[in-house]
Structures are given as C-alpha cells and as structure tokens.
Amino acid sequence: MTGGNASTGSPYAPHTVEETAAMLDAVGVENAEDLFDIPDSVRFDGEFGIEKHTEQASRRKLERTLGENRNLTEFLGRGQYSHYVPSLVDHIADRSEFLTSYTQYQPEVTQGFLQALFEYQSMLVELTGLEIANASMYDHATALAESALLASRVRRTSGTKVLVPEYLLPGRRSVLENYTEGPGLVVEAFATDDGNVDLDSLAESMDDDVVMVYAENPTTRGTIEENLATIGDLAHDHEALFCLGTDPVALALLQRPIDVGADVVVGDAATLGLPASYGMGLGLFATREEFVRQVPGRLVGVSEDEDDNRAFTLTLQTREQHIRRERATSNICTNQAWVALRTAIHIAYLGSSGLVELAERCVTLADDLAERLDDISGVQAPVHDRHHFREFVAHTDQPAPPIVSDLEERGFAVHEVGEHEVQVCVTDVNEHAVGEFVTLFQEVAR
Amino acid sequence: MRYTQAKWERESDDLYEPLLSEKDGNAVEVESSLPDELTRDSLELPDLSEPELARHYTRLSQMNYGIDSGPYPLGSCTMKYNPKFTEDVAALPGASVHPDRSEGSVQGTLELMHGLQDYLARIGGMDAVSLQPPAGAAGEFTGILVAKAFHEANGEGDQRTEIIVPDSAHGTNPASAALGGYDVVELPSAGDGRVDLDALSAAVGDSTALFMLTNPNTLGLFERDIEEIADIVHDAGGLLYYDGANLNALLGRARPGDMGFDIMHYNVHKTFATPHGGGGPGAGPIGVDERLAEFLPAPRVRKVETRYERFDPARTIGKVHGFTGNWLVLVKTYAYIMRLGDEGLSDASEKAVLNANYLASQIEYDVPFDPFHHEFVASAGDQDAADVAKRMLDYGVHPPTTKWPEIVSEALMTEPTEIENRETLDELAQAFNAVAAEDDETLASAPETTTAKRIDQASAARNLRLSWQTLDE
Numbered sequence: 001m002t003g004g005n006a007s008t009g010s011p012y013a014p015h016t017v018e019e020t021a022a023m024l025d026a027v028g029v030e031n032a033e034d035l036f037d038i039p040d041s042v043r044f045d046g047e048f049g050i051e052k053h054t055e056q057a058s059r060r061k062l063e064r065t066l067g068e069n070r071n072l073t074e075f076l077g078r079g080q081y082s083h084y085v086p087s088l089v090d091h092i093a094d095r096s097e098f099l100t101s102y103t104q105y106q107p108e109v110t111q112g113f114l115q116a117l118f119e120y121q122s123m124l125v126e127l128t129g130l131e132i133a134n135a136s137m138y139d140h141a142t143a144l145a146e147s148a149l150l151a152s153r154v155r156r157t158s159g160t161k162v163l164v165p166e167y168l169l170p171g172r173r174s175v176l177e178n179y180t181e182g183p184g185l186v187v188e189a190f191a192t193d194d195g196n197v198d199l200d201s202l203a204e205s206m207d208d209d210v211v212m213v214y215a216e217n218p219t220t221r222g223t224i225e226e227n228l229a230t231i232g233d234l235a236h237d238h239e240a241l242f243c244l245g246t247d248p249v250a251l252a253l254l255q256r257p258i259d260v261g262a263d264v265v266v267g268d269a270a271t272l273g274l275p276a277s278y279g280m281g282l283g284l285f286a287t288r289e290e291f292v293r294q295v296p297g298r299l300v301g302v303s304e305d306e307d308d309n310r311a312f313t314l315t316l317q318t319r320e321q322h323i324r325r326e327r328a329t330s331n332i333c334t335n336q337a338w339v340a341l342r343t344a345i346h347i348a349y350l351g352s353s354g355l356v357e358l359a360e361r362c363v364t365l366a367d368d369l370a371e372r373l374d375d376i377s378g379v380q381a382p383v384h385d386r387h388h389f390r391e392f393v394a395h396t397d398q399p400a401p402p403i404v405s406d407l408e409e410r411g412f413a414v415h416e417v418g419e420h421e422v423q424v425c426v427t428d429v430n431e432h433a434v435g436e437f438v439t440l441f442q443e444v445a446r
Numbered sequence: 447m448r449y450t451q452a453k454w455e456r457e458s459d460d461l462y463e464p465l466l467s468e469k470d471g472n473a474v475e476v477e478s479s480l481p482d483e484l485t486r487d488s489l490e491l492p493d494l495s496e497p498e499l500a501r502h503y504t505r506l507s508q509m510n511y512g513i514d515s516g517p518y519p520l521g522s523c524t525m526k527y528n529p530k531f532t533e534d535v536a537a538l539p540g541a542s543v544h545p546d547r548s549e550g551s552v553q554g555t556l557e558l559m560h561g562l563q564d565y566l567a568r569i570g571g572m573d574a575v576s577l578q579p580p581a582g583a584a585g586e587f588t589g590i591l592v593a594k595a596f597h598e599a600n601g602e603g604d605q606r607t608e609i610i611v612p613d614s615a616h617g618t619n620p621a622s623a624a625l626g627g628y629d630v631v632e633l634p635s636a637g638d639g640r641v642d643l644d645a646l647s648a649a650v651g652d653s654t655a656l657f658m659l660t661n662p663n664t665l666g667l668f669e670r671d672i673e674e675i676a677d678i679v680h681d682a683g684g685l686l687y688y689d690g691a692n693l694n695a696l697l698g699r700a701r702p703g704d705m706g707f708d709i710m711h712y713n714v715h716k717t718f719a720t721p722h723g724g725g726g727p728g729a730g731p732i733g734v735d736e737r738l739a740e741f742l743p744a745p746r747v748r749k750v751e752t753r754y755e756r757f758d759p760a761r762t763i764g765k766v767h768g769f770t771g772n773w774l775v776l777v778k779t780y781a782y783i784m785r786l787g788d789e790g791l792s793d794a795s796e797k798a799v800l801n802a803n804y805l806a807s808q809i810e811y812d813v814p815f816d817p818f819h820h821e822f823v824a825s826a827g828d829q830d831a832a833d834v835a836k837r838m839l840d841y842g843v844h845p846p847t848t849k850w851p852e853i854v855s856e857a858l859m860t861e862p863t864e865i866e867n868r869e870t871l872d873e874l875a876q877a878f879n880a881v882a883a884e885d886d887e888t889l890a891s892a893p894e895t896t897t898a899k900r901i902d903q904a905s906a907a908r909n910l911r912l913s914w915q916t917l918d919e
Contacts, residue, residue, distance in 0.1 A: 009793025279769020
C-alpha cells in the first residue's frame, strides 16, 4: 500500500503516468533515460538488491531490529548524559516548519528559526559568562578540536602544543589529534591526581610553545575541578588560551567559566534536549568577544529590516567556508541547528530555578548513591575524595569485569574503568531505579 | 501564487514575537550543597509556563519556511520531502541507547549499522563504508585523512601535499582540504563548464594527494570524461574523491565506485531525505575502495556468523566524532532506503532529472549550460540574482541558490527535486517568469509578504549583537 497516486517507483514522487508523458513531451525527449547524459562505459545496469518495503513493513522491520537491543537501565555517563526530555521539546521541534527547513540563508522567511538560535546563543552567554556563543558544532569532541584551532590562530606568538589532561576520553583525544595534525599542532597530556588536574604536572608541562590548556569540569571521572582559576592563570602566564569542557546543566551550578579565566568553553549541550541517541550530540562553543572574527561555525545576529523593525540574520559569514573557502575559520557547513533548538526549548522549559535544581540533583543523587554503594562490603565509593557531579568511580574488591557483566544480566549497565573500578552515573532518568540497583550491586559485588 | 507569512508582534511597539528574556527574565540565587567557592552566585534565564512556551515556539515555527511549507528548489542543497514515519522510527526507545553499551546488549543497533554500511556500499559502488562523519564536510575531512594515511603508508606522505579542487566546487572542499593541512590547487573549468583535461593534466603530479570532484558538477553537468579524469589522477599517483552532494541525480544509473572514484561521502540529509533541521544535523558517511578500508575511522561493524561486532580497522585514522556520529539521522536514512528500495531510488533520480529539465524548459531566464541533470543554473541576466531571490519569496516559493557557481553571472541554481508535481513546477516557472518581467525597483524593495522585510545584513556585521544580553547596550 502506498499513499497517493504513486503506485510504482518512489512513493514521494507524485508523477502519474500521464503527467510524466506530458512533461517528457514538453522537454522534447521520448523517455526519461534520454535525459541522463552518462557514457555507456560507466552506466550502472545492475541492481542494488535492496528490496522495496511499504511504510508499514519498513517500520515493523526496524521496530523488530531495534527491539533486538536489550532493555537495560543505564547508569552510564562518561561524556554522554541523559536527562528527562519534556514532551514539549519533541512536539515543538517536530513542527515541520522547523524540522524541514534549510540553513537560514534567506532570513526574511526564516525569522522563527533565527530567533530560536539567537535565544540559544543568549542562553549559553548567560551560562558561560563569555560574550560569544556560536549556533552549534557537531559534538563535544569536535568543539574541543575547533577550540585548539582557534587558539592557534589567535595566539600572539607562535606555538604548537595543546595540553590536555590524561583523563581525556580516548575518543575526544583522537578527534582532537585528527583536527590538529594538519595545522601542525601536537597534543600532549599532563598528569591528573585523584581525578583532577595535577597542578605541578601542568606547571611543568607549560612553556611558551603551548597554545591552549584544556580541562573539564566536571571531569570524565565525575569529579568537580577545584583549581580552575589556577589552571587559567598557568595558561595565561604563557599567553595560552584556557579552554574549559562542560555542559549546560553543570554550568547552571558550577563556577562561571568567565570567572575562572576561561577563554573558550566547549562541551556537549545535548545533555538537555536529546536522549542518549547512541552518542549523537550538540557541540557547545562559546568564547570571548575579542575572538569573534576567528570563531568557527554560524552566528546569528540582530539587525533591522526595511521598516526598521528588529530582525535576525546569520552574520559574519565572510568567516565561513561558502565565502572564504580554504581560508575559512572552519569547514563546518551543516551543523546541529535542530538539536540547538531542542536544547533551547529544554532550557526555557526548566527556567533558572529548574535548571539549578536539576544541577543540584546531579550532586546529591551521586552523593547518595555513592554512600549507599560504599556501605556494601567490598565496595568503596567514591574512590576520589572529591565533590562529584552525576557520576563517580567505585572500587570493587572483586574484579570489575564480572561485576559489570553480572549487573548487565540483571538488567543494569555501568562502565568498567579499571580492573577493580566501575563508574556509575545517576540523573533524574534513572533515579527511580537506584534502590533496585543498589540491591543487585550488593549481590554481584560479593 | 501569492503568499503571506505569519508575523507575530506586540501592540506596544514594533517588535516581533518577543524574546524569551523580554517576556519574563528571572534571576535566582544559586544555592547548593557544594562549597560556595565551587559554585556560581546566580543564574538569570527566562522562567515561563509551559503554555507560554508552547505559544512562543509555535509562533516562531509559523515565522519559518520549511519544505512542508512549499517549494524549496535550492540547488545543490537537495531539499526534498522528509517522510514522517522515519521520525517515528528514530524515536523508538531502541534507537536511543548509550554509546558505551556492551556489544551483546546492542545487537539491534549494530545490525542496523551493518545494514546501512552495506546499503551505502551498494549504492555507491564502494567496498567499505564508515558511518561516523557527522556531516558532509566532516565526511570530506575524513576522506582527506584516509587519503593522507594511505599516502603515508606508501611512503609518500611528505611528498603529496596538494589537493586539487575545481573552481566550481562547494566551499567545503577547499576548507576541508586546508583543515587537513593540504595546499589547495584551484582548477579552472573548461568553456563547457566541465573539467578541463589539459588543465588537469598540467595540475596533477608527484605532489597531488587527491582530486575532489562533484559529478554531476554544480552546473548539473555530468563529467563525461570521468574515466579519463580518473586515469590522469591515478597515473600521477593521486586519489579521486567523490563529493556526494549531487548523488540524487545518479541513483541506480551510475556509481562513483564504477567511475573510478576511490573515496566518496554521502550527504544522507540530501540524497536520502533526512530532514535538514534548519541547518543540521546531517550525516556524511564515507565509502572507500578496498585498498583504503583499513584506514577508516573506528569502530566499524561486521557480522561474524550470527553476531554483529565492532572492530577497529587495522590502520585506522582513529575518530572524527566523539562517539558514533549523528546516529538518529542514520536511522532515518536506513528507513528511507528500505522504504524505496532499488525501484524507488532509481525512480527518485529519474523524476528529479525530469523535473529539473521540465522546469528549465518553462522559464524565461537564460540557462547557459545544457544538457543537465537534476539541477540547472539560470542567469538572471541584467537583474541582481539576490534581488530576484527576495522577490520570489513573495510568490510563496523559496528561491534557488544565488550567485553561485560564479561561472554563470547572476546565477540562479535551481533544483526542484523529484517531489514536485507538474502543477507546482508550473507555479514555480510562473514565479520565475513574473519576476523576470519586473523592474529593478520592485525587486529592490522585495520581499513584502514575509515576516520581515528586506534585512540589512551589513548592519548586523558592523554592529554585532549576538545575544539578548547586548540588546540594551
């Protein structure tokens, strides 16, 4: 069964047989194949062997395939976090005027999306304290990579070194290395201590060749970094930029990046607005006003229309690839605009107090769960004597791998981060299952 | 057809739908169980009720034009109908698992990834596919990294420092090449709008790493000498890269792999009708020849007997996205390809080409280069193409891509895609023809029916106001 009159071919091409014939006639060819100016030697006369399905059959088949995934309660984090996404977000973002539109190259007819993106930028400005936020990068890792490129462009003296903490996720580090290799930068790690930056190690690594120092708050191990301002000072003493990795929920509670000397803030903003999505994200990117002409990605600004009314438009496009080509600040074209819309709606839904409350729950839920796991004989949690946000590492006297797989058998997923270490993440989406999780943990950790 | 777009404004002044901050800003003092020195003092964001927000965003949507609002013939952007059921599939709980889940617990996800790798390989005539790049430009960049790894493995990494790009190429090509650390060599087009073989022969050599080409090119012209082009590049030891932006024109009729391309990316948000979402997310999987498969980003997915597993290609370049790319977009892609199958994909391409040719035959603007495939570039002649675009908005259609490629003066790059019926194409043609007959003054004062009148874009760049925090200044 197909909708409409297209009983053959693409279900989304509306042509009837008569219409096709009349159009071919108007164009002046006998059949459509005559329009394909392809030499015989490279013509494809085979088949892909891809069977056509009705909508119903496609859907059923995909439901079945994705249904093969086990239904686990995830206590997983480490760079990908889920919070409950209000229904409003789905329903508004799925309005087709938003979902099916293109980049806002004709601003007069796309004021709605431009305003939503302007509001997104404004929310990030409030959250970071930095003056400029772009309208999105792909994810945390690519935003981090772009920040290193920004640093190498804006730094007054030359240099090639990007310093990152040794706790940096391997995926993030790999993306950073891939982006920075072409421009001739090298990535080096400094030591961390008890989950956080080891200031002595960082100080030793600093020299005038460093263009950027990167740290995260909260860290990959869920700890809250206590010496951000010192890290910023160490970077600035050597004229390097200080880049801070974080997310909008953490930003609602933790020290403002501007107050600790951050020059760039990157991270994944899809902690609000998207479910886990198998790692799909939204690259947060904010920086200081002085760097605005070196910013990667799109910027929405305010202007006036012919009636002197306020109007929104993409601006500073001369930095972008479609104008500047090989001298562009970035190659990004298609970004994550729709995810930014979702995140903006989610932030607006929570409001100031809602967002702060959600962030505070990330602290208390993790504290409470760590305490309950710590009560289990053979488990010490958290292993780092630090404040935590959403997640923490627990030491298990028994080897971690069987604990993780036993938990999975019982319907729960946690990270294995060492021979005797697991990492556990708790937010509003799994807090309802904490009781059962603790009981099972006690069984499997014995 | 005339069109009046929604416009919401307050009585009190001329502002459009107010900013959230103008409706209700609310600063709260931040209180926490954490020590004060680790937390911020206050946070000021809007605080509105859910009904207020529902109206605000609904109004914003009404002030926005999407493919479901009307024709969107943006050349090279391939704006086509986004089937609704793919949204429902992407919203299934099984689609949204955490990326660090164990292999055994996400067999469905891995099966789907494996299936999509396979579909794309067949469609492109490629031997191996990676789904990771989160956009077309990211796919280009990934392809460049793979090419670099290949040359380095052959001991030619230091020698091959140049990437050749035609002057008509998308701006992402040179930008991605530069990001990869390569020198960009721009290749001028021949008089017929295609690759100039002599110029190409002169440009390639021992330092050529890659030649990036779109086929059909941005004028909608098929590069008929593609086999010779491939030979010239390969004889010089370079690799040939296929920019998938125009793949919609070839589905089922020609495959980049068969034409001699070694690497390609797929713009799934174009060819396979996943929504553009106002600028993204898209996804840019890449396909490669078997000699290059071992360099692809990690992980890929393979099937071992009845089980799907992740694996790292032997000499992988590593990663180009923190996790697995824009996964939900890939789910929609898979659903779309499965829905159409061989028959539907081939028909989509046929109707896209028919529509472009039909529309071109009905408009009075000059189309300097033909025959063409799925898109054509008309010239606005004495009119300013940007003004033509603004005026077309009044006729209820999104205008074509303008002033590019520069090889056609005052270019109107038009791609109706397969989804329009004859009646809509006729309306589109009427809009083109009505505007062609209008005087410069009418054009310069357009649009008049949209939410905003003509916007002063220069002033936005001169006086930068990039957040609501700057509006009081």
